[in-house]
Amino acid sequence: MTQPVPPAFAERHIGPGDAETEEMLEVVGASSLDALIDAAIPAGIRAEKPLDIEAAASEQAVIDELRAIADENTVVTSMIGLGYYGTHTPPVVKRNILENPAWYTAYTPYQPEISQGRLEALLNFQTVVSDLTGLDVANASMLDEGTAAAEAMTLMRRAAKAKEGAVLVLDSRLLPQTVGVIETRALPLGIETVIVDLDDIDSADALSFAVDGKPVFGVIVQYPGKDGEIRDFRKLADAAHGLGALVTAAADLLALTLLAEPASWGADVAVGSSQRFGVPMGFGGPHAGYMAVGQKLSRTMPGRLVGVSVDVEGKPGYRLALQTREQHIRREKATSNICTAQVLLAVMASMYAVWHGPVGLKNIALHAHGHAKALGEALAAGGVDVTTARFFDTITVSVPGRAAEITAKALENGVNLCVVDDDTLSISTDETTVLGDLVAVCDAFGVEAPTGVDTVEPDFGDVARTSEYLTHPVFHAHRSETAMLRYLRRLADRDYALDRGMIPLGSCTMKLNATTEMESITWPEFASLHPFAPADQTKGIRDLAGQLSAWLVEITGYDEVSLQPNAGSQGELAGLMAIRAYHRANGDDERTVCLIPSSAHGTNAASAAMAGLQVVVVKSASDGSIDMDDLRAKIDKHGDRLAAIMVTYPSTHGVYEDTITELCELVHAAGGQVYVDGANMNALVGVARPGHFGADVSHLNLHKTFCIPHGGGGPGVGPVGVRSHLAPYLPNHPLAAEAGPSTGVGPISAAPFGSASILPISWAYIRLMGSAGLTAATHLAVLNANYIAARLRDSYPVLYTGENGLVAHECILDLRELTKISGVTVDDVAKRLIDYGFHAPTMSFPVAGTLMVEPTESEDKGEIDRFCDAMIAIRAEIQDVIDGKVAVDKSVLRGAPHTAHSLAGEWDAEYDRMTAAYPAGVDPRAKYWPPVRRIDGAHGDRNLICSCPPPEAFEESED
Known part of the structure; x- marks a missing residue:
């Protein structure tokens, strides 16, 4: 299959250039990228034709297109409420968190020291x-x-x-x-x-x-x-x-x-x-x-x-x-x-509270309440029946037969109201509400508007708050922007994110989140839309969602895609519920068994349980693949009750298994459905389509394959794609008929289109890459993983490979024998990697005592070599333990990670300070210093403290 030339942007997204690619192919032992892909991926699943997605001419062209799409939206003052309100993002928070890669490119804090x-x-x-x-x-x-x-x-x-x-x-x-x-x-x-x-x-x-x-x-x-x-x-x-x-x-x-x-x-x-x-x-x-x-x-x-x-x-x-x-x-x-x-958003919310403090938050609440009170009094004075007696920021009014007329007039004045029914409206105020908004609403009702707003504390009687809140010093110490700016910088400096170096986490796909892809998310035409605004005001974002869905259909080979699930876990649940609904519609209520391989992501089993399915585990063979004999036995045993099988492809072990088509045929023959977990889609885009090689449903992780940044552990988007027979059972929404089929399973997320404001990121990535760029990204992801496997195979056994000794987009390094003879654990290696300036690979998943490495296509050969050199150097440190030169509990591995403070104090380690802080290959000018040493997890679970400790706790620890 001849591939067209990737667009210019692909050279920015993909790390290795042509010369580096040739050097890596030589190490891997492949004559070309095409030869590598042909050897790695089973012919039976290969796509018959290239993707049909046109690449944009340039990054500026994509910005111009997004501007045109944004202009199709109409931003008016929202007084709809229903859980969504206007708010002012403090500029210091917007610039230094939301738009700062030090915050948005970090991963879930499973390595707490960094x-x-x-x-x-x-x-x-x-x-x-x-x-x-x-x-x-x-x-x-x-x-x-x-x-x-x-x-x-x-x-x-x-x-x-x-x-x-x-x-x-x-x-x-x-x-x-x-x-x-x-x-x-x-x-x-x-x-x-x-x-x-x-x-x-x-x-x-x-x-x-x-x-x-x-x-x-x-x-x-x-x-x-x-x-x-x-x-x-x-x-x-x-x-x-x-x-x-x-x-x-x-x-x-x-x-x-x-x-x-x-x-x-x-x-x-x-x-x-x-x-x-x-x-x-x-x-x-x-x-x-x-x-x-x-x-x-x-x-x-x-x-x-x-x-x-x-x-x-x-x-x-x-x-x-x-x-x-x-x-x-x-x-x-x-x-x-x-x-x-939703870590990035929780961080923003927490810093909003830090910035405003308790007094500021209360003043914002008084502002919202004061405007609602002034509006309610003006409407009542004009003869409108205000049915809400005691309220914070929302009033409900009875307007027999006039709801549509008043709403239309309010919209002419630039305000959206909430229509409860033909006779009832509700109106919400918020931090952004100004007197002019009240004037616009009162004009729509035909009553005299208030001339001012009183923001004194209300008398809420028995339900008034009397206790203090946010008394911790952190909510009082950063009133000036200088202080706040420095606080955010100090916190960012204590973290490790993609802006510092590679995060080689298997299964997590920490790849480039390009600046152009991120640019539009703060535009008011996307950011300021209420999810229940009238459809004609949100044409642009809906069109963008429709085009993104169509591209995902093209990429996956499915027939329909729902963008509503706002995490991979929710996409899994949506897919499984579609399967259950399909079986019920066919009269197969008894089909409640879900087969799940022993190596599967933990979410698979948890999602199946939430969908009301009984989990039955399928064994793995000695090579890590699904044990096909055990699969047949489980199908024979549960055939009449079989609802589905959930498999990850390529496998969780990082291999393209050539049995996937046979697996699909066996499950379908028994009346079940095939769910392919899309976590590893980064190894399939442009080369294979799950919907064509036998799968019925998949969720995708837009925060993995399609470049939405992880944000420290969220946000994410987990669209679900299905073949046509499952499409009637996709999610829908009670407040938005266009969000899904009327026969759907109901809403999976609170908003009709889930996390809609970050969909432009994935839209921009696909539009920038086009068919050739997306396919090239997959090729390089596979090459980078096989290059790491080839370089490290002599130091650490690569646990599983495919038929030709190749891996997919990730590889598993087996430390179990080394641990057995040395006592050095995967934890020790992970913490020592911090001293070398790296985030660790995924530890002990899917196999205990191993490290799963995924470099993605975005890392260049220099960074990959730096990682490989560090792992080889750590292997030499393990050898010193094996050779008896140092006891494991006295080794630099067990002492890792090392803080600057630990090196400056009394030193009683059996290794020197330079070995601890500056191991081979570490550039002293670019040294990352962890803020703490190895953390005792068991102590934290025994002594559970989950809110801000007093500053004295840190002062005492320094003493």
């Missing part, structure tokens, strides 16, 4: 949420408010130890998208939800009567409600607790600066969104959701949790705590399939 900056920022976020909700422990963010509420549902079901048939009670004033996501997630788990008007529920008997006497495991309320009303839920909480149920408050963080914290009136869990803390609406995302719980629930709470521990010198250090809850360890027994957070 992630101390973002871990501190996340601890700040957790403290904000914990303080405002009054609950003991908050996690490091969720995907959005809707999915956070759905996670609260399953948390309460586990914790309440409910009787068989217990139901979940939903407040009738919950946000509609939240209800939709909960109901979507409840169905496969067999959870019954009951929507109840909770206004008059003041006893356990009344609550029981409202659900026809059924047992109740949980209640979820909106605080304030979607109608804007602030309700006192004390009696309701007592009633729920009297029935043995738990209570979740979906709470507005900004409102909590004025309202009694949920913990004070009996909430066990709080969930919501931090969007209005400086993160633009962005047509729905990404935004950092949150969850907070009481201490008793902390060890079963889903999501990532930052905790405080100590390093080997006893100094405080941050790390991810209680990881044994997570799917990558517990698989189908995990608390959820959430393996990502």
